[in-house]
Amino acid sequence: MSEPTDEAVLGDLAETDILARIFPRLPGAAAAIVGPGDDAAVIAAADGRFVVTTDMMIHGPDFRLAWSTPYELGWKAAATNLSDVAAMGARPSALVVALAAPADWPVAAVESFADGLREACDALAPGCGVVGGDLSVSPVLTIAITAFGDLEGRTPVLRSGARDGDVVAHAGRRGAAARGLRLLFTEGVDADGHPDAERTARLRREQPLALAAQLAPEPPISSGVDAATAGATAMLDVSDGLARDARRIAEASGVRIDFDSAALGDDPVFALGGGEDHGLLATFPPGAPIPDGFRVLGLVVDGAGVSLDGKAIDPAGWDPYSGWDGSAG
Template sequence: MTTRVRDLDESGLLARIFPLLPAGGATIIGPGDDAAVVAAPDGRYVVSTDVLVEDRHFRRRWSTGYDVGVRAAAQNLADVAAMGGRPTALVVALVVPGDTEVAWVEGLSRGLADACAVTGAAVVGGDLSGGEMLMVSVAVHGDLGGRAPVLRSGARPGDVVAHAGVLGHSAAGLALLEAGVARPDDGAGSGAPDAAPSGAGEPIARFVAGFLRPAPPLEAGPAAAVAGATAMLDVSDGLLRDAGRIALASGVVLDIEAAALAGDRRALASAAAALGDDGAPLRWALSGGEDHGLLATFPPAAALPAGFRRIGSVRATDGAPGVTLDGATPPVGPGWDHFRA
């Protein structure tokens, strides 16, 4: 017999969730009291939050509870990494309809735990509510380790633009699922995509997995801070849109080099071929969101830390800040906008 959320009271559901959640080294008081207590040895903490709404950010016909747990954690962990910090604790609020299977909620908890495992972060509490639509909200806290935070506003003319992670994999996975070319279980056994693009088309399963369970290069964030990154952010809404955010905050132009994206385009070729869309690889690489790679700028003489590769340069602007591709206006739109999708 399938157990659904409405078959349990709140305490019973929490009793199923709590044993599945990770306990991190910074946790002093975890779930069970009115609030958690988390150590902040730096004297400061980084904090960010994101929300996932069913049929807006995920679809249950594609995503298991485990998938949503991984994604919810990943996008928040990446925000801390983008400041040069290390995640320490997550607080999770869940709105869940009564007909939801308890196994789905348990899967969500396991996904949160596995995504946090690579950082040592804990899920220290949150809130649980009934509602008409599934929503998962995560607030993340992180530690800067005594370093200054890396902001969006520090890029300077002459800096190198570099990227860690993959570009376009999540967008390709979404396109494959929407077209019915791939099924959600195609990506079930696939690991995280390689941090650097390969010279040939990736298997379709890698894109499906990249959409359902993104794997941000979390260690690259603190490494970039140590290496002297002047600006950084998490690429959640597409390379062009997020590069534009650095450009605007810093008052500069970020010029992306098309040749630097050749490997990304080759890696995406198999997905484009399956869809019969020759223009997709460049569009996905420039505008595809939710890979949660890290975009950073570094002084010209800085040695790029492991995982980063040069993709462009920063130059002064004689007009409005912005993003160019080989010095010209990019041929595709800038990427995801929550209110213009």
Template sequence: MDDPTLHEAGELEALRRILPLLPAGDTTELGPGDDAAVVRAPDGRVVVTTDTMLEGADFRLGWSTWHDLGWKAVATNLIDVAAMGARPTSLVVALAVPPSTHVSSLEDFARGLADAVASMAPGCGVVGGDLGTAPHATIAVTAFGDLGGRAPVLRSGARAGDAVWCVGGLGLAATGLRHLFAQALDAAAEPVRAAAERLRAGADGASIEAQLAPVSPIAAGTLLADLGATAMLDVSDGLALDAARVARASGVRIALDGAAVAGAAPGASLEAALHGGEDHALLVALPAGVRPPAELGGHAVRRIGAVEALAADERPGVTLDGAPLAPRGWDPYRAG
């Protein structure tokens, strides 16, 4: 039984193999194994975000490896913590999978969590979790962060005169998903792993990678807050929709520059940059005089627009090169 299933190994043996692979975290007082974990919150406040990744709706096991799923769970959740101007301290992971899942798959998942933390948020710990059974894999992550004395950076603080910046690339993850749907499904619309692997190793590899194992600019969150960010959010549902959220919350117009947006989307179309989703870039408003570095932690920092005051009777919204840009509402209940 070199590579037993969960049914063969049982929960205790699975945990015995998985737990040592998880990063301990430098604010962890008590990790997995009791009724609950204990994490330090030096600031006296804790930033909290939760998200679920579901097989079928959010990922296909024929395309993503288990390592990818662990990696993506970290990349997509900790960026929400970063978008508040906080440093991610820890996360908990509740995983439900079929009993036929191999323990080695869960080890790969744990290594994905650990590798992503080491790469994007060193010092963050996986402090607890839950293992259960489900017919389709379900991954629920809750992540925590520390504000280090900063005020949280909300969506609502953008002011007319601020510049709008984007940290990280746009459109690539959606482009990768489009490639996978076009070239890595069989006649029965089932994912074909070999085709996905070929795409990933080929000319479109960067987009496949952005979709399956994204690298998000987590460390940039506190830096941008310290630069005076007035509003910030994780671009996850497409730039147009997420910019509209900032516009609405702040009561302003976000005027995007089409050429600059295209420049923030190497390898992707303007369409994908505006409406693609799953970018996990940071959209941030900074006071006009502030010049952030051209790169933060390997992620390009680009000015893509400006915050403008509303005219009388004008409703908050987004423009592209001066023309109104309608957000395409992504709604999980209406898709597909």
């Protein structure tokens, strides 16, 4: 990660000058025929189809600058979108990034944000890169990313394909990001409950892994292709809580997802309620090989909703309009 180059803020420079600083830091995309510099990019889609998704991160409901560094924001913005592409069984190919920031935000922060984007793509989805985007001014720091993916001839894996008797499995961490979020809300705040950078810095020293899981998650992006190749019948990115997102598969497929408490580990509350690890939840036909990296957590059964050891549960998790509604957050 590069160190800040100077103390300039966005309001000191023209847009072209800012772009000239960040373009060299952004990852190139192997699928790009025409990259940044024209009115639009041109991306190869040899499959004849492509997967596309978009997501926003807004200061306040989605992150706090007292908790997250610009580098972490770039990493997380890339990781969350790459995971959505992977959940369709596609390989991420390109990102389009829009950033609206206050005029007094340091140019060095934008450079660090670009570094986070680049290093996340390099680590999680080699070959995927930034092919364009937009810069604007806003009193509220806002990040919007559109991600593209290549199905490479595979059928997309939808939420609606789970069937009675399928095996439910998950790839990635479960509950680590929720633990990090709880630490931030309980120990990364001042006496009035406001996010505090100094207390967060102490947490970074004392609980580095827990905070990293929340602020810079590492989703198992390659596991999406592995699951599709193994015959996954349904799949999604676990962003809002394992139980809440499992209910989405259950509703789309007209089935019930029954979790086995013994498979969830020592703390099923965090495992079921936490979601920002951005793991992949998938269902597989009975007898199908379960890809490396996935752990069996339960079964698809006849019925509706989500259950734990056969007993119906009310899924907790994240809702953008009401926040966390469970004890994991």
